[in-house]
Amino acid sequence: MNEKISEYQERLNKLEELKKQGIDPYPAKSKKTHRVTDIFAEFAKLEAAQSELIIAGRLRSKREHGNLTFSNLDDGSATIQIAISKKEVGPDSYKLFSKLIDLGDFVEVVGKLFITHKGEQSLMVKEFRLLSKTLRPLPDKWRGLQDEEERLRKRYLDILSNEEVKEMLKKKALFWQSMRAFLVSKGFLEVETPVLENTTGGADARPFITHHNALDIDVYLRISMGELWQKRLMVAGLEKTFEIGRQFRNEGMDAEHLQDYTQMEFYWSYANYEDGMLLVEELYKYVAEKTFGTLKFSIGKFEVDLGKKWERYDYRETVKKYTGIDIQDASLEKIEDKLKELKINYDKEGFNITRAIDNLWKYCRKQIGGPGFLVGVPVEVSPLAKRDEANPKITQRFQPIIAGSELGNGYSELNDPIDQAERFMEQTKLREAGDVEAQMNDYDFVEALEYGMPPTCGFGLSERLFAFLMNKSMRECQTFPLMRPKNQPTDKAKKNNDTKTAVAIINRGAKLKLWEELNTVAHLNAAFGARIGRQLFHQDTIATEDGEDIRLNIQHAILIKEAKASKDISELIREAKENGLEIAEFTREMLLTTDDKKVVEWTKQKKKKDIEYLGVLVFGKKSVADKLTEKFELHK
Template sequence: MSDNVSDTTDQQQAKAQASEPQTSEQILVRREKLETMRGQGEAYRNTWRTDHSTAEIHSRFGGVDPEVLAELGHEVRVAGRMMAHRVMGKSSFIKIQDGSGQIQLFVNRDAVGGAEVYNPTKKWDLGDILGATGTLFITKTGELSVKVSHIEMVSKCLRPLPEKWHGLSDIETRYRQRYVDLMVTPESRETFRTRSKVVSLLRQGLETRDFIEVETPMLQSQPGGAAARPFTTHHNALDMELFLRIAPELYLKRLLVGGFERVFEINRNFRNEGLDATHNPEFTMVEFYQAYADFNDAMDTTEGLIRGIADGLGIAAVEWEGVQIDLSQPFRRIRLDESVFEKRPDLRGHANDKALLATVCLQEIPDFRPLITWKAGHYLVALFEELVEGKLDQPTFITHYPVDVSPLARRNNDEPTVTDRFELFVAGREMANGFSELNDPDDQRGRFVAQAQAKAAGDLEAVGVDEDYLRALEFGMPPAAGVGIGVDRLVMMLTGQHSIRDVLLFPHMRPE
């Protein structure tokens, strides 16, 4: 951990310790109120039911003339968390927040049953969850409100909310206590509503294209489908080692063998890797596979899905990582080697010259440390990652990856050293990976063996030989193309978020 990180953590801990006595005192006071409630009956009853959400009320009645609204005398039953409370003698104004928004309650002593009912409400705390019945009206300031005839405590809040005007400014606390973040940060709530819409639109886009949704194992006896280090666990009853999946790919392609010609899965993958702005050990991907298609078809589908999601959200362009991204224009397509040659024209024609590429890598890449098993393709990809990847601002498909780094992709018919594979980059970040699938069982075995050798040589991300998958290929898999899209990164782009933690409800954190 860097000194800066350590200093920041120490400062946060000191700040938290300084606020603990005040927080503890407030909790004590709130608990005393709870004990009074317990003495009067059940404190956490489950009897309140609503008939309107705040969003529905604003949608239906927000533009109604005050006099017309008064004549309607429309009664509503609402509930929500108290976010503001202003007491003015015999009357109070309370702002409550439910899952869809906020609305104001006007509470008058006489209207709710006298001082015996009204006075206790003046001692309620911000964060308490209330239920209220009343009629809709417009206040003198023009705010749609509920004139309360009945109000009650639904659930007592024992911890104080963050300060009204500062919100939850501590980033670490926002991630650790997402429930508080969602209470007080409207932007966070909107981000996760958008995430839900993105997943829904993604599913609709695939179903419209006649893909069927399936589920494949999370626990696998042989990890595969990607180059990544897996999480390992143990099944006691079977006394066997199992792995959390790093990708569903090999199981989805087994389904192609079985006759399901268009399949997809939206679900979690797990990779035992570091945490940074774009990586979390548990993340969401969509993978889809189509028989009788190649990587060009897969790029078309990927571009169409992303543009369809953007259209569904009403987004034509978005600013992400300081880049104005135009999603309405066709995505650029360029070969990986050509993208490197644009930066280093002297390498043109030398894409398979391992010695030369290794020398250039040592010149161009700080602290370069290749593995002993690397081939020419590994060095070419390393140059791409150093010279090109971070500068791909607008949506760009990088195609024709070397065979050396693509163990599951089909070789190109005309160039056996490259594959019919692509990756999609936006604002310098990988968004999708896809290719024409390798369905030659003998070629696949050879590449699995090469991966196993790399694993034995110390490559922790290399996979072994999956004999059952090879057996499936021997039954014959139709020519096909497949794609994996990072859902979290897609949401990051569409909501303009910098960190993957801002689009994960509960990101992984170090223990407190």
């Protein structure tokens, strides 16, 4: 650490010396005339002309040989050797370059081309100018950044020292450029749709929520590339549209999923899912060839050839093949048993038959190398797709399957407004039952459909396709992946560090019978749990060795203490409120009847000082709760 600090300070000293000599270490503009890659392309012609060239870039090496120094200058397009001679630039300038210019500094050089006696194409410097003084040393050119987290956190240094990463970013740009060019060549119009929405739509996903200050409303960041908006454009009479942009899903992070990423979606009037499959297969082959120069890829455990015949995988038959479950006849209990047998983890919150089938399919798809299309997808998991005319239990939906993953999603769009409204209602019921990924009811979109939308095929893919073809994680393929700020704990860690506790206080002076005390404590805990909710749990269940689930209790301690009189509890309630603790209260009226209307009426007839408190529960930061309740004895 001391060595790094000293090197940093040494560069600061050089910066001050440059300023003393009247040299601006950060000028606003360069006068460069050529890129290094263009120089190499026309080297013979430019060398023969012996005209002066001006190039600029970062110094990547310095090798001093008495009165001659060789350096490598990298301008981002290529690296060229430059030679600085004391005779050519003069003793003062040569000394400045030798003593005050460091590796990593950006410089502009003027000179003529020549070839060294070793045959290396180089530029002899006549004069140079500092463009930017670096204060920190660059990572080792050959070893780069070794720590994985540091590499992603300081991606600019990773790109600078790792040519493979730089080439990956260039390929990614070409990936989207070629896709855009393909769609435009097919007559599609590129459009823009809202990023902030009143209602999310177009996917089963948990959205990010933010607040719009000017309108004073909460809005959602889009979870699809304007699916419902582009369909409105079909209603408006546009025949072919597409959009490429960022979308956001507040969900898990793994090798195949991120929270913000680039997506493309197109919509094509007067076409169906069969037309869509033909176009998508052509699109994938075109983009792969343009971006990677090949149609053959090694992806995980699979060898994939996009150029061969694309298969069709029926949803029901594929699940039955790999699991033995017929999804049209199986109950939720039977599917859940199979998920446990296959040791498939799933989210039990909002769990239903739709989620169960989807989890089963996700297991099956990992066995398929592809390329091919998943078809015959059930209506339950496709709320926006048109039913199949021959079998109304399935939809005209298709998904490209490559290397065990779904790398796109498309279907014949549902354009029946009545059917769409009914499916939205089913999705609403799922949301009300706790399924946070179920789609929201968009009444405005249904109204748009009522004006008529032609038969339409829609399709979307994300940058996951690029990551798979690169055989890398999505995170690795993002230029600047989102990371938690350094040394900042997670919310869970914060909660663990900020221990909380609950303390129930019983009014001993009320001379309650045992059943009345138990009733008081039970009501206090029930009211407390209802108000605080699921955040009290570390997790929902724990499993026994033989796979049976046991509901987990709350992660916070609950103490039971006793007060001498109602006034002591009343005083504690006041102090607890002042200190921001959660409270639950139980009065004599609440014990006498279970009719809340009577409790309300009786309480209205009394002043606060006349209320007889039988108990109170306070919950919050342990240090505060303990301080306020330390005067009370443990209940015996």
